[in-house]
Amino acid sequence: MRPSAPPPDQSLGALGWLRANLFSSVGNTLLTFVGVALFLIVVPPVVEWAVLEATVAGTTKQACDGGGACWVFIKVHLPQFIYGFYPEAERWRVNLAFAILVGLVALLFIRPMPKKGWIAAFTAVVFPFIAYLLFFGGIFGLPVVPTSEWGGLFLTLIIAGVAIAASLPLGILLALGRRSEMPVVQAVCTVFIEFWRGVPLITVLFMASVMLPLFLPGGVTFDKLLRAMVGWALFAGAYTAEVVRGGLAGVPPGQYEAAKALGLGYWRRMRLIILPQALRIAIPGIVNSFLAIFKDTTLVLIIGLFDLLGIIQAIATDPEWLGYAVEGYVFAAAVFWAFCYAMSKYSMRVERQLNRHKQGV
Amino acid sequence: MTRVNDSNADSGDVRSAVRFEDVNKWFGDFQVLRDINLDVAPGERIVVCGPSGSGKSTLIRCVNRLEPHQTGRIVVNDVELTEDVRQIERVRREVGMVFQTFNLFPHLTVLENCTLAPIWVRKVPKAEAQALAMEYLERVQIPEKAEAFPGQLSGGQQQRVAIARALAMQPRIMLFDEPTSALDPEMIKEVLDVMVELARSGMTMLVVTHEMGFAKEVADRVVFMDEGEIVEEAPPRKFFGEPETVRARQFLSQILAH
Numbered sequence: 001m002r003p004s005a006p007p008p009d010q011s012l013g014a015l016g017w018l019r020a021n022l023f024s025s026v027g028n029t030l031l032t033f034v035g036v037a038l039f040l041i042v043v044p045p046v047v048e049w050a051v052l053e054a055t056v057a058g059t060t061k062q063a064c065d066g067g068g069a070c071w072v073f074i075k076v077h078l079p080q081f082i083y084g085f086y087p088e089a090e091r092w093r094v095n096l097a098f099a100i101l102v103g104l105v106a107l108l109f110i111r112p113m114p115k116k117g118w119i120a121a122f123t124a125v126v127f128p129f130i131a132y133l134l135f136f137g138g139i140f141g142l143p144v145v146p147t148s149e150w151g152g153l154f155l156t157l158i159i160a161g162v163a164i165a166a167s168l169p170l171g172i173l174l175a176l177g178r179r180s181e182m183p184v185v186q187a188v189c190t191v192f193i194e195f196w197r198g199v200p201l202i203t204v205l206f207m208a209s210v211m212l213p214l215f216l217p218g219g220v221t222f223d224k225l226l227r228a229m230v231g232w233a234l235f236a237g238a239y240t241a242e243v244v245r246g247g248l249a250g251v252p253p254g255q256y257e258a259a260k261a262l263g264l265g266y267w268r269r270m271r272l273i274i275l276p277q278a279l280r281i282a283i284p285g286i287v288n289s290f291l292a293i294f295k296d297t298t299l300v301l302i303i304g305l306f307d308l309l310g311i312i313q314a315i316a317t318d319p320e321w322l323g324y325a326v327e328g329y330v331f332a333a334a335v336f337w338a339f340c341y342a343m344s345k346y347s348m349r350v351e352r353q354l355n356r357h358k359q360g361v
Numbered sequence: 362m363t364r365v366n367d368s369n370a371d372s373g374d375v376r377s378a379v380r381f382e383d384v385n386k387w388f389g390d391f392q393v394l395r396d397i398n399l400d401v402a403p404g405e406r407i408v409v410c411g412p413s414g415s416g417k418s419t420l421i422r423c424v425n426r427l428e429p430h431q432t433g434r435i436v437v438n439d440v441e442l443t444e445d446v447r448q449i450e451r452v453r454r455e456v457g458m459v460f461q462t463f464n465l466f467p468h469l470t471v472l473e474n475c476t477l478a479p480i481w482v483r484k485v486p487k488a489e490a491q492a493l494a495m496e497y498l499e500r501v502q503i504p505e506k507a508e509a510f511p512g513q514l515s516g517g518q519q520q521r522v523a524i525a526r527a528l529a530m531q532p533r534i535m536l537f538d539e540p541t542s543a544l545d546p547e548m549i550k551e552v553l554d555v556m557v558e559l560a561r562s563g564m565t566m567l568v569v570t571h572e573m574g575f576a577k578e579v580a581d582r583v584v585f586m587d588e589g590e591i592v593e594e595a596p597p598r599k600f601f602g603e604p605e606t607v608r609a610r611q612f613l614s615q616i617l618a619h
């Protein structure tokens with residue numbers, strides 16, 4: 001084979017880089033200056049407030065006499081922000097459940113892990129029961145902690161986790177149903193999806209908490225949190241279904257035909273051929289939908305559940321600590337952002353892995 | 362009728378690999394197949410040709426019920442194709458298909474493409490399925506690409522893998538729908554060579570193609586279609602030498618003009 005020539009040197013040097021990227025045209029130069037100006041207007045005051053003049057030391061409001069943020073407020077209330085009204089003596093149960101979850105997820109991250117499928121199945125199917133038993137108690141001598149005492153970040157993660165975990169399988173089934181050749185299945189799925197998509201989430205939550213008990217026969221009660229989660233999961237499922245349906249439509253018809261021609265039955269065709277391709281196409285949309293689900297858990301506030309934002313708001317109105325709501329909201333925003341960013345990053349990793357087969361096309 | 366005649370009628374079934382009896386099919390109001398009668402014996406090699414839109418693809422897609430027919434009967438290896446999904450899947454297990462656009466599964470390696478159906482449909486143990494798949498990949502002369510993904514192969518290579526994938530199910534009948542039409546000229550031969558070899562091995566084949574050289578070399582019969590009808594059916598020598606109908610003559614003059 002003829003040896004290939006080395007590729008041309010395309011490095012520009014610092015000055016060249018500046019010219020090429022920041023000052024390549026009049027418009028670009030203008031944008032560069034506007035950008036720098038905005039940066040100078042916004043960033044220094046924020047840094048001053050959040051870092052330079054902020055108070056971190058101390059345990060009371062009186063410690064906060066600087067002009068900046070009072071992080072003492074966050075520090076003092078951190079346990080409540082995380083656990084809500086969960087009794088202090090029982091908080092280890094929450095920690096244990098999350099530690100188990102982190103452990104399981106870490107195992108799934110190890111690339112050459114044997115029996116990965118089983119670990120994933122355990123995480124998806126068995127772990128929720130373990131977590132529920134730990135959180136709620138009532139067996140093995142664990143005192144019962146009613147769901148009305150759950151709150152904070154802990155509650156946010158439970159609601160979002162359940163809604164996200166339930167929405168994907170539900171969404172897949174609904175999307176398959178909507179594309180089904182069986183008219184009844186198709187009609188049921190279409191009506192279901194359109195119903196949930198047409199109703200505001202707030203209405204769903206109100207209905208779940210106020211109206212549902214009216215329809216249930218007397219004496220039957222459902223936990224408020226459970227009702228909210230069921231409503232939330234159905235709502236999220238309908239949204240995810242449409243994203244998945246978009247992915248299904250993106251799989252070329254030839255794939256369906258080739259799978260059929262090989263004698264694969266419907267479920268095998270979907271599981272082995274169609275869904276792996278459709279979900280790859282749909283990943284950005286699915287992640288979008290997951291992030292929305294996660295952030296919208298804050299709405300449970302209106303039916304009297306205290307998620308992270310709810311509990312921050314409640315504590316910020318405590319006369320003892322009046323005037324530090326901003327710190328609380330900034331903290332909530334930072335926490336939500338951190339989780340969303342992690343999810344987004346993780347999804348990119350998954351996407352890259354799944355698209356390995358496209359290399360060299 | 363005597364019992365002997367009855368059993369003769371039965372063994373008549375056994376003698377045909379594919380049988381169309383007065384088959385009609387419509388897409389909406391448009392009739393694509395008109396009174397199709399066709400009997401394909403085991404081991405027979407049929408080439409179907411005809412102008413674009415004449416219903417060739419539809420005809421062979423009816424054999425594994427990628428398209429349902431509306432009236433008449435289609436019997437494949439003694440199994441009649443009806444609504445019954447189990448019957449359909451029984452037929453599809455015995456009938457391999459190769460498409461114009463290959464339709465390999467892009468998310469699976471070449472080897473996985475070839476072992477998937479044997480493992481899940483025929484319940485062949487994985488190791489055995491892999492060994493078998495390698496045999497077929499060798500037969501289509503592409504064993505070195507077993508671990509590649511379809512997107513990394515040329516069109517001709519992809520089509521040969523598609524043939525191996527269909528063969529790995531050890532079908533009794535193979536359907537080809539214009540297998541070389543999407544290929545660059547220099548790749549057509551490598552695919553046709555594989556098909557010729559397959560024909561020599563005694564496989565029952567129904568091939569839609571415009572490759573008249575292939576038809577002359579291996580076909581037992583050429584079926585000429587136009588406007589949803591089988592207009593002419595003859596051994597290649599007769600069909601190409603002295604076609605009976607005007608439509609066939611016109612078609613041939615157009616094809617050969619190329």
Ligand SMILES: Nc1ncnc2c1ncn2[C@@H]1O[C@H](COP(=O)(O)OP(=O)(O)OP(=O)(O)O)[C@@H](O)[C@H]1O
Binds near residue numbers: 388414420
């Ligand atoms: N799914 C469909 N819905 C409606 N009409 C269709 C459909 N599939 C095919 N047709 C029509 O039926 C006729 C026959 O199509 P078919 O694909 O069988 O032709 P063909 O002989 O294979 O043509 P070509 O050589 O172009 O592949 C064409 O007129 C086509 O437009």
Ligand SMILES: [Mg+2]
Binds near residue numbers: 419539
């Ligand atoms: Mg065609």
